[in-house]
Amino acid sequence: MSENAALTPFELLAHYERACLAHSADAPESVESLGLWRGIGFRVGRRAFVSGIEEINELLAVPPLTHVPGAQPWLMGVANVRGNLVPAIDLGRFLFDERTPASERARLLLVRQHGGTVGLLVDEVFGQRTMDEGQRDTGEQENDPRLTRFVSENVQLGEQTYGLFSMSRLVRAPDFRQAAL
Template sequence: MRSPFDILEAYERRSLAHAVQLPERQFAQDLWRGVGYRVGKRHLVSDFREVVEIVPMPPITPVPGAQPWLLGVGNLRGNLFPVVDLKYFMEGERTVQQEGQRVLIMRQAGGDVALTIDELFGQRSFELDQDTGTGELASGRYAHFVDRAFHGDGRDWGVFSLSLLSRTPEFRQAAA
């Protein structure tokens, strides 16, 4: 009598014997990938490793005495996290809330943080030879967070460092 494990092992051997070998997928080493979004007039991208997930805007509970750029606390699958208006933090101007609004969830020491954005573009990939000067993308407060840019899809995309943002003392002190 054969055990269930033996039966499964036989299935595996037979299926592998008939499997069509697919070509190995190669990724270009000189390709940069990230999530594209817009904050104000700036088109930005952040590295995939810095974005935990992208979700619809959660219901928000305001936090009394917090900085004006901290919209409040959101709840996602039972986890509480601060919701930050990234445009207000960076430019001093509120993000216009709209139906279908998305937020980027980023990880920082002490827990995740949601960042509001004006528009989500999804995955963006750039060849390293598309690297261009940061120009206006790194002006004002953005200068600390944007140190490179790529040109693609007819526009310049500033690489916005969410890890630098999460380590900024002002960002970490949301109490007014």
């Protein structure tokens, strides 16, 4: 029998509250204290990337989009996300001039930018990735000229190589900010 079975409902709720408070957002996580870096892994075309977990606000299945006339081809339209209009960018088309195919795995990464939020369509999200300083120190420089302004280096995590992709550099890029034709 569980030790919680002997508690009254009120005592059980108080126990859950204490447990939740012990793991509150303000409490430092042990991952950070060990010098580990956390990011969200995703795929655009054939390339795998990882961005800092603090740079991506939310992951969504691709919502219905409304076309925006007179926009760059990589601006797919705007989405209504809980009452807020969010521009949806095909990241594959922006980076490589290759349209991201519609699939069950495609996701919209919501990223904050000056003046609001932008959604970035990616082929697939791999979830959280963690690396230590040693893995980051052994990273190799990005060679693709289309990516060097956004990818600081490429790191090996297990069998997969990930480009460290800076969302903050992306949303500040003049060509990214100019979505009108």
